[in-house]
Each structure stands twice: as structure tokens, then as C-alpha cells.
Amino acid sequence: MATSDVIISRIESAAEERGLRVKAMLVGSAARNTWLSGAHDLDIFLGVSVDDDLGAALELAREVAPQHVEKYAEHPYVHARIDGFEVDLVPCYLVDDASHLKSAVDRTPFHTRYVESRIAGKEDDVLLLKQFMKGVKVYGSELKVGGFSGYLAELLVLFYGSFAGVLQNASTWRPGLCLDPEKHGTVDHDEPMTVVDPVDPGRNVAAALTRDNMLLFASSARSFIAMPKVDFFFPPPVIPLSDEELEAQMAARGTMPILIDFAAPDVVEDVLFPQLRKAESSIKALLERNGFSVLRSDVSAYRDRAVMLFEMEVWMLSKACRRMGPPVWQADHIPRFLAAHPEPLSGPYIIDGRVAVEEARQHTNARDLLASEITKLSVGKHLSVSICRGHNIYVGQDLLGIRDEGFRIFLAEYYRERYQVG
Amino acid sequence: MATSDVIISRIESAAEERGLRVKAMLVGSAARNTWLSGAHDLDIFLGVSVDDDLGAALELAREVAPQHVEKYAEHPYVHARIDGFEVDLVPCYLVDDASHLKSAVDRTPFHTRYVESRIAGKEDDVLLLKQFMKGVKVYGSELKVGGFSGYLAELLVLFYGSFAGVLQNASTWRPGLCLDPEKHGTVDHDEPMTVVDPVDPGRNVAAALTRDNMLLFASSARSFIAMPKVDFFFPPPVIPLSDEELEAQMAARGTMPILIDFAAPDVVEDVLFPQLRKAESSIKALLERNGFSVLRSDVSAYRDRAVMLFEMEVWMLSKACRRMGPPVWQADHIPRFLAAHPEPLSGPYIIDGRVAVEEARQHTNARDLLASEITKLSVGKHLSVSICRGHNIYVGQDLLGIRDEGFRIFLAEYYRERYQVG
Numbered sequence: 067m068a069t070s071d072v073i074i075s076r077i078e079s080a081a082e083e084r085g086l087r088v089k090a091m092l093v094g095s096a097a098r099n100t101w102l103s104g105a106h107d108l109d110i111f112l113g114v115s116v117d118d119d120l121g122a123a124l125e126l127a128r129e130v131a132p133q134h135v136e137k138y139a140e141h142p143y144v145h146a147r148i149d150g151f152e153v154d155l156v157p158c159y160l161v162d163d164a165s166h167l168k169s170a171v172d173r174t175p176f177h178t179r180y181v182e183s184r185i186a187g188k189e190d191d192v193l194l195l196k197q198f199m200k201g202v203k204v205y206g207s208e209l210k211v212g213g214f215s216g217y218l219a220e221l222l223v224l225f226y227g228s229f230a231g232v233l234q235n236a237s238t239w240r241p242g243l244c245l246d247p248e249k250h251g252t253v254d255h256d257e258p259m260t261v262v263d264p265v266d267p268g269r270n271v272a273a274a275l276t277r278d279n280m281l282l283f284a285s286s287a288r289s290f291i292a293m294p295k296v297d298f299f300f301p302p303p304v305i306p307l308s309d310e311e312l313e314a315q316m317a318a319r320g321t322m323p324i325l326i327d328f329a330a331p332d333v334v335e336d337v338l339f340p341q342l343r344k345a346e347s348s349i350k351a352l353l354e355r356n357g358f359s360v361l362r363s364d365v366s367a368y369r370d371r372a373v374m375l376f377e378m379e380v381w382m383l384s385k386a387c388r389r390m391g392p393p394v395w396q397a398d399h400i401p402r403f404l405a406a407h408p409e410p411l412s413g414p415y416i417i418d419g420r421v422a423v424e425e426a427r428q429h430t431n432a433r434d435l436l437a438s439e440i441t442k443l444s445v446g447k448h449l450s451v452s453i454c455r456g457h458n459i460y461v462g463q464d465l466l467g468i469r470d471e472g473f474r475i476f477l478a479e480y481y482r483e484r485y486q487v488g
Numbered sequence: 489m490a491t492s493d494v495i496i497s498r499i500e501s502a503a504e505e506r507g508l509r510v511k512a513m514l515v516g517s518a519a520r521n522t523w524l525s526g527a528h529d530l531d532i533f534l535g536v537s538v539d540d541d542l543g544a545a546l547e548l549a550r551e552v553a554p555q556h557v558e559k560y561a562e563h564p565y566v567h568a569r570i571d572g573f574e575v576d577l578v579p580c581y582l583v584d585d586a587s588h589l590k591s592a593v594d595r596t597p598f599h600t601r602y603v604e605s606r607i608a609g610k611e612d613d614v615l616l617l618k619q620f621m622k623g624v625k626v627y628g629s630e631l632k633v634g635g636f637s638g639y640l641a642e643l644l645v646l647f648y649g650s651f652a653g654v655l656q657n658a659s660t661w662r663p664g665l666c667l668d669p670e671k672h673g674t675v676d677h678d679e680p681m682t683v684v685d686p687v688d689p690g691r692n693v694a695a696a697l698t699r700d701n702m703l704l705f706a707s708s709a710r711s712f713i714a715m716p717k718v719d720f721f722f723p724p725p726v727i728p729l730s731d732e733e734l735e736a737q738m739a740a741r742g743t744m745p746i747l748i749d750f751a752a753p754d755v756v757e758d759v760l761f762p763q764l765r766k767a768e769s770s771i772k773a774l775l776e777r778n779g780f781s782v783l784r785s786d787v788s789a790y791r792d793r794a795v796m797l798f799e800m801e802v803w804m805l806s807k808a809c810r811r812m813g814p815p816v817w818q819a820d821h822i823p824r825f826l827a828a829h830p831e832p833l834s835g836p837y838i839i840d841g842r843v844a845v846e847e848a849r850q851h852t853n854a855r856d857l858l859a860s861e862i863t864k865l866s867v868g869k870h871l872s873v874s875i876c877r878g879h880n881i882y883v884g885q886d887l888l889g890i891r892d893e894g895f896r897i898f899l900a901e902y903y904r905e906r907y908q909v910g
Contacts, residue, residue, distance in 0.1 A: 240817035241841065278838045281816035285838065288819060319833055320807030320852065357801065359779065361808055361846065362834075379779065379806045385742030386783055387801065394703035395662035397710060411741055412784075412903060416700045416707065419663065424783065430742065481834060 069149045070096060070108050076130050077112060077155075086122050089113040089160060093178040095216050098185050100192040102200065108153045111175055113160040116168055123157035131155060140170045164265035176265040181220045191229040194299075195219045198229075201299040202286040204279040210339040212276035214283070221247060221261055221271060237288035241277050306474030307481065309466050315481045316462065321361055322378040324432060325465055326440065328457035330372040331448035338367060341446025345453075346374050348443050349436070357383050358432045364480050368472025372452070375480060381432040386411050391421035433461050491571045492518060492530050498552050499534060499577075508544050511535040511582060515600040517638050520607050522614040524622065530575045533597060535582040538590055545579035553577060562592045586687035598687040603642045613651040616721075617641045620651075623721040624708040626701040632761040634698035636705070643669060643683055643693060659710035663699050728896030729903065731888050737903045738884065743783055744800040745887055746854060748862065750879035752794040753870035760789060763868030767875075768796050770865050771858070779805050780854045786902050790894025794874070797902060803854040808833050813843035855883050 074090040081088040094109035095101035112123040120141055128134060131146035131153065144155040159168040164176035185192065196219050199205035207215035214222075225247050226232045241258040244251070251262035255270040258277035263269040272280075290298050307315075316323065326349070330338060342365040350360050359380040366373050391403035391414070400421055404414060410423035429435035441454050460468065465477070496512040503510040516531035517523035534545040542563055550556060553568035553575065566577040581590040586598035607614065618641050621627035629637035636644075647669050648654045663680040666673070673684035677692040680699035685691040694702075712720050729737075738745065748771070752760060764787040772782050781802035788795050813825035813836070822843055826836060832845035851857035863876050882890065887899070 237819070238817070240815075277841055281841060282838050285816050285822075285843070318807065318848075319846075322806070357781065359802075359805075361806065361810060377808075379809065380781075380802050383781075384744070384783065384801045385740065386799075388783060393662075394707050395660065397659070400707075416704050419699055419703060421707070424741075426740075 069151055070110065073108070073110055073130065073148060073153065073155075077110070077126060080126055080129055084122075084126070086126065087115060087118070088123055088126060091175055091178070093174045095192075095196075097178050098182050098192075098220070099189045100181075100185065100196070100216070100220060102193065102196050108148075108151045109174070110153060110155050111171065112155060112157045113175065114157065116159045116161055120157040120159070120169070127155035127157065164263070165268060173263075173266060173269075177217050180265050181217070181224070184224055185220060188223050188228065191223045191232075192220050194229040195223055195232055197299045198233075198286075198290070199283065201297070201301050202282060204275075204283045204286075207274040208336055209274065210335045211279075212274055213279050214275060215271065218261060218271045218275075221245075221264070225261075233287040233291060236284050237291060239280065239284040241280065243280075304475050304478050304482075306471050307478040308474075311481075312466060312477060313463075319377075322381040322432075322462055323460075323465055324376045324378060324381070324436065325460040325468075326374045326376075326436065326453075326457055327460065327468070328372055328452050329455065330367045330370055331452045333448050335367070337446075337448065338372065339365070341449040342367070342372060342374065345443070345445035345449050348445055349374065349376065349440070352439055352443065353378075353432055353435065356429065356435055357387065357427075358435070362480075364476075366473075366476040368476065369470060371470070371473075372449075373473065373476070375476075376432075377480075378432055383427060383430050385426050385430055386424050387427045388422055388424050390418075391423070393420050433459055491573055492532065495530070495532055495552065495570060495575065495577075499532070499548060502548055502551055506544075506548070508548065509537060509540070510545055510548060513597055513600070515596045517614075517618075519600050520604050520614075520642070521611045522603075522607065522618070522638070522642060524615065524618050530570075530573045531596070532575060532577050533593065534577060534579045535597065536579065538581045538583055542579040542581070542591070549577035549579065586685070587690060595685075595688060595691075599639050602686050603639070603646070606646055607642060610645050610650065613645045613654075614642050616651040617645055617654055619721045620655075620708075620712070621705065623719070623723050624704060626697075626705045626708075629696040631696065631758045633701075634696055635701050636697060637693065640683060640693050640697075643667075643686070647683075655709040655713060658706050659713060661702065661706040663702065665702075726897050726900050726904075728893050729900040730896075733903075734888060734899060735885075741799075744803040744854075744884055745882075746798045746800060746803070746858065747882040747887055747890075748796045748798075748858065748875075748879055749793055749882065749890070750795075750874050751877065752789050752792055753874045755870050757789070759870065760794065761787070763871040764789070764794060764796065767865070767867035767871050770867055771796065771798065771862070774861055774865065775800075775854055775857065778851065778857055779809065779849075780857070784902075786898075788895075788898040790898065791892060793892070793895075794871075795895065795898070797898075798854075799902075800854055805849060805852050807848050807852055808846050809849045811845050811847060812840075813845070815842050855881055 070092045074092065077088065077090040091111045091113060092108065093111050094107065096108050112127060114120060114123050124142055124144065127144040131144055131148060134144045134146040137143055137145050141157060143157065146153050156171055158171045158174065161167055161172045164173050167173055196205060196216060199214050199219060204213035205211070206213045222232045223229065225245055226235050244260040246262040248262070248264045250267040252267045255273070257270055257273050257275070259272040259275050259280050261271040263271050286298060346363055346365050350363055353360055353376065358378060361377045361379045363374065363376045389407055392399035394416055403421060407423045407425050410425050413423035414421050429438060437459055440457065492514045496514065499510065499512040513533045513535060514530065515533050516529065518530050534549060536542060536545050546564055546566065549566040553566055553570060556566045556568040559565055559567050563579060565579065568575050578593055580593045580596065583589055583594045586595045589595055618627060618638060621636050621641060626635035628635045644654045645651065647667055648657050666682040668684040670684070670686045672689040674689045677695070679692055679695050681694040681697050681702050683693040685693050708720065768785055768787050772785055775782055775798065780800060783799045783801045785796065785798045811829055814821035816838055825843060829845045829847050832847050835845040836843050851860060858881055862879065
């Protein structure tokens, strides 16, 4: 008897003992034989009537899996390790239509039923597609990845008929694509790609997919068709960057890496990563507004740390800079401008119809600017607290001091950035 | 008998001897007692009937002033030094209406007559205004200056009634101003300031005035009214910049001056300066297109040299730079892009919907870029020839090697750039 069946009957007996009406269901990829090896997850949902309370179902889950940890998405659920499987026991409502949800997880059983009844004979196509997406790093709808969910991969196989059909079609995708398998879409979505949920006409299954990941998948599909290689599915593992490699990269690129490192706030990745990305773009804007230039940047989290890396094209500036004042005919504003710039290096003079002065810049290097401004930037709440509590700024050779493997893997991926082009 | 009268009667007798009909006229500021001390110029025009030929009048001018040099504007004319005056003898046609010219100089006698008959009692206002304009460096309609002509200064005094009236009104000028003393303008001009010529309804007397010079005059007027000082009329002379001052400026500003120096082509300033300015803006665009940053730039000509100075905020860049390729869905263009960038430092990767690579920059410093590209830039014809024949690029401390006083005055004016703000 399969582990999932054992758990499900345990739940059902326990419910019966307590006189509860609970329907236990295996959902997700395990339910339709489309899970990837290495990911031994069982998602078992505990459905209750929409008039009942999820609390009783949660109680039941705790009892069935005594060695559990409690987690929380929109509602609390139970996670446990049973017979070598990572098992999630998730209370949900048994709604009668996927568009009448009481909670976000209530949709999942509908997805399972929709795919289950159509996928027979195409399980291998789904597995190939998921592994391909994983290999080219676009698998997962969590915000850290911004890629394709397992359900989306299944729908694509159903829509295009096979793994090969998906790749063939994807190779010509462009932003604005809309697929509607049940031809019942009711809403215009403005995401780069729309796949109307067959069980919920108002929902875009591809909402989390970023434009660049959509296009990375498209170009990978094209490259794979031109020259199929097993590397697309199983790329060589990333080796942490050594000291020598880091020094060689810095020498060859002649750029200046600046790293901001701080304690990762204690929040899930779906909260952390959007805040990290927002902070990354605020900092990039701060640097460029002040005349510095960022070649590329990236963020990561490893162990209990969060980092933001800015690779600088221009990290030092002249002392003198120009400050533009009001148009010459706004006579009232000029004295105020001049008073605010009392010791110009040159000027005031008139240029482009305005009064201007040249004065000494407050920060002539990017590190000083960051050190002075970073705690004043508007970034996400959790990040802001963490950064204000303490942060390190590493510049150039300083990076050699961070020996953590997670960090060195991040650096290796950063410098080798390369998409599959055959 | 005044020198001009002597010359005029000499011309008239010579004409009579030859049986020519030539009308000699004193025009310009000497004709209406509005010339500035130090500028002892006499402009005498030799008018011939529109059916006659200018050649006979030129012949006459040569005869009257045996020690002359011949010059050329639209037509040839004669320049000579007579009794301590710089005298121009200019052949022109006696047209019956200033809007029916045969040659550009034919309008001048009309200007003289228009002003002569109205200026009595306001000569001192004109002199004050001209000297004020000279002091704040906006006097002269030649293209090197881009300022106010003497005739324009006279018209302003007539229009606003006095020197004080001009300053009072000018202090609130803004671009788009249009004055039409005779209320007969027929054309919309798009220059920053329009003063319709009282003797030619289609002409803008202020056509040569740049926006920034118009506004510099306006703000100087405002400052003078707030706090009148003799410095506005007679600013302290510019002292050539010494080696120590140049080094102090470079240290305080932390910028990098780059100077391009070459033999000035043998053309008049009205041809040279527009070409210099055009080259200046082409070079600035080249530098900024390649990631460098120019704080300010200027051009000059002294002795037989022409120079362009670029004061750099950013003059060194990282080796690595990003090259953006086609959108990912333009599959046909991608192989060509990748072939053109065969040895990327990072990538290809996808960003903003496009394929991109990072590769080594050809020129990581501004000097090398200029040295490599300057002869390929599209600049004015005369300049292009001169630059291709030979040029020097001086960077930073190299500038100390140029000891020419004209150059050091240019540098002093460049660094001290400052308009009159009381």
C-alpha cells in the first residue's frame, strides 16, 4: 500500500472517531505521477465543508503526524517527514466551483482533478518538460524564481500535446502570448504570458512568470531543437568560485564589485526576495542618480545572510559636479538656489537657460555614498529593519573574506551568467 | 575737419574725376556719436546705383587708400589705417528700400539714417549700454560672441527710452520675447529674442543672440539694479592662469582636463567658431555615448592655434561593458549578434527581453577613445582638414606644457566662469 494511501486512511479513521466530515485527497504531482525524482513530496489536502471550520481539520493533521512542524501560508498547515517523504497536510474548504474559493488552497483539488482526468499517457512528457525547465532554471512559481509552476507545465503539455510540441511552440513565443485551453477567459491580464486556468476563467496560471524567464525558456527551447544536449536537463553543477577565480574575474573585467551583506530577516522567501529585488533597484537608482554606473547587479540569500551585489562600471567620480538651478527668469528662486550653494568651485553661470554652479560632490566614491545613504532608503519593512540593525559593505578584494560556500556559488553563477544557446 | 569728412570728400573728388556716380556715406556708430572709446573704427560706404557695378567703387576705394589690405565678406572691401583710425571702405548698392537688397551691406545706410534721425540726446545711453554689454561679455553679433550688435543696442535704447529703461525691462526678459518698434513684423522668428528691424519688416535684428547670452544680459541687468558697481562696465582684467593656479584647480576639482589642440584653419572667426562649437558637441556626444562623462567644455582660438577643452567627470571605465542584442523573439538576428561578440566575458544572457553579452571595451579611457576616433568624426570641412593634418591631445598635467598667454587666459576664464550676481 502506498505511503499516501496509508496516510489518507489514517486521516479518515481519525475523522470518523471524532465524528468529523473530512475528505482527504492526494493532490499535486504525486497524484498524477508527474513528480521529478529527488523531490519526494506528498501534498495531502484535508477538505471540509464550506460551513465547517478549518481548525478541526488542522487538529486532525496534528494528531495523524505527531512529529510535525506547523507552517503558515494563507492558513496554517502541518509539515512532517513520514516514511522518507516530505508530507504537507493542508486543511482546505470543499468549494463547489474553483472560482468560488474561500481560501487560496481550495483551488488545488480542482487542478488535480482537471489534470488527472486528461494526463494519462503523457506523464513522461510532463516529467521531461519539468526537468528541462529545472535545468534551464525557470522551474518554480515562487517569487525567488519567477518561473513555471508544475501545474503550468502540465497544462502546456495538455495544450501542445507533448514535450516536443511544447518546445516547438515555445521557440516562437513572444511577450503578450495568451493560451486559453477551455476558451473561457473573462479577464485581460497584463502579464507577459497568460494561460487561463481551465478551472477558473478569471485566473492567469502564468501570473508569476517573468518576461525574461518566459523568453529564456523560449530561447532554450530553440537552442535545444537546434542541438539537443543532455546539459539542458542536467547542467553541470556550479562549483563555488575560488579566491583565484574571483581575482581573475576582477582583473579581466576591471569592474568593482560592491556587496551589501546583512542578516536575512526571518521571513519566507516569497516575502524576502521581492523585498531584496526592490532594495536592489532602489540602490541602483541611488547610484546612477549620483553619477555612478552599475554594469549588473543581483541578490541572493544563503544560510542566515542576505546579500546584494553591484558590479560597478564607474565607482569614482570627480570632486566637482554641476548643480542646475532655476530658469534665469524665475528671479525669486535664484537667491535661494545661490544661498544653498554658497561656495561654488565655478559659477554661478548660465547654461541651457538656467543658473548653474559647480561645487564639490559630497561622495566621490560609490562605497561612501552607500554607507551614508543605505539606511535612509525606502526598502521593504523587514529588510529595512535588518539593514538598520547592521550591515557590511564589501568592496573589491574584501569579497575574498567571505568564505561561505553559498556565497561562492552565488558569485560563480553571477560571473558565468550564460543562457543555453546550444 | 573730421577725418571721415576728409576721406569722404577725397572719394567724391576721385569719383568725379572718373565720371562715376558714387555716394560716400559715414555709417555705423561713428555716424551717430555712439562709438565706444578704444574702438576707433570708421565705416564708410561707397554707394552705387543698382544698375552699376560694385567693381568701380572698389577700384575707387583702392585709389583713395593706397596703403590698404583687401578683405572679403559677401563682397570684397578695403581696410586701411588713416590718421589713427581703422577705416573700412565698403562698396554697396543704393537700393530704394531696405527689404530690396542686392547685397547684405546695402541695409547699413538705412540703419544709419533710422538711428541718426532719432538718437539725438540719447547718445550717452547708447554708450553706457554698449559698455555694459561689453563688460558682461555679451557685446557683438559675430558668431564667436553670439551677443548684441551695436545697432541692436541703439534700437533697445530707442525702444525703452534710456539706458536705465533697457536694464529695467531686460531684468524680466524671458525667451520668446518679441519687440517690434515699427509694428510692421511679417515673419515669426524662432530665435530666443526677436527685434523686428525698423527698416526691414522680415528681419530679426537679434537673430545672432544666443539664449544664454540673452539671459546673461537679463540677469546682469537685475544684479546691476540691485547693486550697481563699476565692475559691470569694466570687469577686472583676466590674469593668465599660472602653473600653480592650474594645479590648484585640478586638485580642488578632481576632474581631468583633456585638451585637443591643432593649427587653426585660415578662415575668419565667423567660419571658425561655428565649426569649433559643432566639433565640441560631436566630441562630447562621442564621449558620453561611450560611457564617459563631461562636466563642461569650451573652445577657443589664440595666435594660430585652435583648442577644445573637455573637463571630464568620468574619464576611466571598467573593461567589461554590456552590449545589448536583438529581442529574444527575433530568432534570425541572434546568431549574427552572437557572431559579432564571439568572446564574451559573461553571457549571452537575457535582460529586458533582449539577448545581451558583456565583453571587453575597446577603449577604457577617454584619451584613447579620442585618439582613435577624432579623425573619423564628422566636423566642419576646414576643421576636419586641420585636425587630420595634425593635432595634440593634452591630458591633466600635460596642460602645464602650453605656456602661451592666450591659452592661459582661456583657462583662467574657463575655471573662473562666473556671471554678475551683484
